[in-house]
Amino acid sequence: MRQEIIGLEDDYSCRLSKELQDLSKRELQEDGKKRRKALTEVRKWIKSQSHIKKVRLDSNFLLRFLRMQKFEVKESCEILDKYLNMRWQHPSWFQNLDCRDPKLAELISMGYIIALPDRDAHGRRVIYSKAGAFDANRFNTSDMMRAHILTFETLLNDEENQVRGFTYVLDEKSVTWNQLSIWTPSEVSKAFSCCERALPMRHREIHFLNLPWTMTIVFQFAKSLLSEKIRKRFQTHSNIESLGQQVDVAVLPSEYGGNRSIEECIQLWKEELEENRTRVLSLDQMRMSTEPVNEHLQLVRKKSRHDSGSGCQMLGVVGSMRKMELQVD
Numbered sequence: 001m002r003q004e005i006i007g008l009e010d011d012y013s014c015r016l017s018k019e020l021q022d023l024s025k026r027e028l029q030e031d032g033k034k035r036r037k038a039l040t041e042v043r044k045w046i047k048s049q050s051h052i053k054k055v056r057l058d059s060n061f062l063l064r065f066l067r068m069q070k071f072e073v074k075e076s077c078e079i080l081d082k083y084l085n086m087r088w089q090h091p092s093w094f095q096n097l098d099c100r101d102p103k104l105a106e107l108i109s110m111g112y113i114i115a116l117p118d119r120d121a122h123g124r125r126v127i128y129s130k131a132g133a134f135d136a137n138r139f140n141t142s143d144m145m146r147a148h149i150l151t152f153e154t155l156l157n158d159e160e161n162q163v164r165g166f167t168y169v170l171d172e173k174s175v176t177w178n179q180l181s182i183w184t185p186s187e188v189s190k191a192f193s194c195c196e197r198a199l200p201m202r203h204r205e206i207h208f209l210n211l212p213w214t215m216t217i218v219f220q221f222a223k224s225l226l227s228e229k230i231r232k233r234f235q236t237h238s239n240i241e242s243l244g245q246q247v248d249v250a251v252l253p254s255e256y257g258g259n260r261s262i263e264e265c266i267q268l269w270k271e272e273l274e275e276n277r278t279r280v281l282s283l284d285q286m287r288m289s290t291e292p293v294n295e296h297l298q299l300v301r302k303k304s305r306h307d308s309g310s311g312c313q314m315l316g317v318v319g320s321m322r323k324m325e326l327q328v329d
Contacts, residue, residue, distance in 0.1 A: 004054040006285050009043060012036070012059040016159060024163045028070045038066050041073045042080070052084060054287035060159065064200040067162045082198040088288035092142040093194070097150040097280050099273035103139060107147045111253075111262050114269040115155055118251040118260070124164045124204060125155055126251055128265075132174030136182050145191065152199055153283065154276045165202030169247060173210035196226055208236045209243055 012035065016024065024030040042062050046052055056062075065083070069075040087094040099105060108114060110133040116126040134144060155161045183191075196203075211219060223231050237243040240256055252258035253265050260268075 003047065003050075003052060004287075006054060006056045006282070009057045010059050012039060012063075016163065020160060020163055024067070028067050028163065030067065030071055030163075034071050035063070035066075038071050038073050038076070039063070042066065042077060045073070045077045046080075049081075051289035052081075053289055054285060055084065056283075056286065060157065063159065064156050064162045068200040068202060079197065079200060083200065084286060084288055086194055086198040087283070087286065090194075093145040093149060095284050097146060097153060097283070099150065099270070099277055099280075101146075103143050104147055104150060107134070107139065107143065108270060108273070109266060111266055113147050113151055114266055115151055115272070116251055116253075116260075116265055117268040117272075120167050120251050121248050122164065122167070122204070123160070124167045125158075125161055126167045126169055126247070127151060127155075128252070129168075129170045131170065131172050131179065134179055136176070136179045141183055141187050141191075145194075148195075149199075150273070150280065152201060153280050154273055156200065157276050157279055162200075162202075165204035167205040167207070167247065168203070169207050169209065169243070169252065171209045172212065172215065175212060175215060177214075192226070196230055203230060203233060205246070206230075206234050207243060207247060208234065209240075210238070211236050 014021065014032065014035075021030075039059060039062055042065070043057050046055055046057065062080075065076040065080045066073070069079060097104070099108065111128075111130050112133040113127070113129040116128050118126075120126055155166070208219070219236075223234060235246060237246075240249065243249070244257070249257040250259050253262040254260060255262060
């Protein structure tokens with residue numbers, strides 16, 4: 001099977017504002033010359049990879065990997081390879097990310113995870129999640145991951161988001177052990193590997209609000225599986241006042257002191273999802289070889305910190321705490 005190209009191998013025309021260009025130069029070492037050279041090298045690398053059968057070569061798609069890795073071509077290609085393999089090997093998470101899908105649409109309507117319409121003080125989009133809205137009796141881990149990845153893929157279509165990165169506000173109020181116990185060890189391993197090292201995103205600030213004290217053990221354990229760089233960006237807040245010292249509450253839903261109701265935020269996000277629906281679904285056209293991965297990729301996976309043994313340990317903790325919770329009830 002010969003390699004097929006999706007989309008145009010376009011001659012990139014920069015539409016970033018002067019402020020964004022300056023930011024990208026300062027934080028990502030991006031300029032016109034380096035960008036042209038890097039795009040050429042990544043496209044050349046892709047064409048040399050026999051296991052990549054069908055892929056996008058347009059600038060918008062490739063730049064998200066280059067910007068994540070500050071235009072280090074080798075590292076960008078590695079992330080791209082991991083991303084494509086993750087999509088191909090785990091279709092239950094990555095395929096058919098359709099905002100019209102009944103389960104995804106319901107999770108969005110419930111406000112489980114959305115991108116808020118207003119940017120924060122750093123110009124970043126804020127990804128907001130209300131964990132308590134997830135009903136573990138009606139939805140499974142694939143539904144949860146698909147809702148997250150749909151959010152990420154939609155936002156990455158915007159170059160401004162690629163450059164600025166993202167702020168997260170994750171409200172953990174009313175989260176239960178039942179929600180955690182639906183995860184299997186292999187799913188835990190995949191989730192950590194996917195979220196930190198296979199998605200081309202710049203995770204700039206990660207705020208946890210109302211984290212129940214009973215979840216502290218799992219939270220600390222989960223942090224230990226992530227890189228030090230990501231761990232340093234985690235912040236926990238017991239109340240809105242604490243969160244407000246780090247995040248402008250005006251961009252949050254009105255229940256947190258913001259200017260817009262959660263209903264308006266959800267509606268605006270639905271409209272944005274619909275606008276990007278075709279582009280997100282077109283990602284399903286990408287194809288990888290069904291042959292075994294090469295030795296280099298196998299070595300990368302062996303070195304991964306996110307192994308199933310770690311997942312088993314976490315689930316053991318969850319199981320023990322769940323028993324304690326039932327005894328208390």
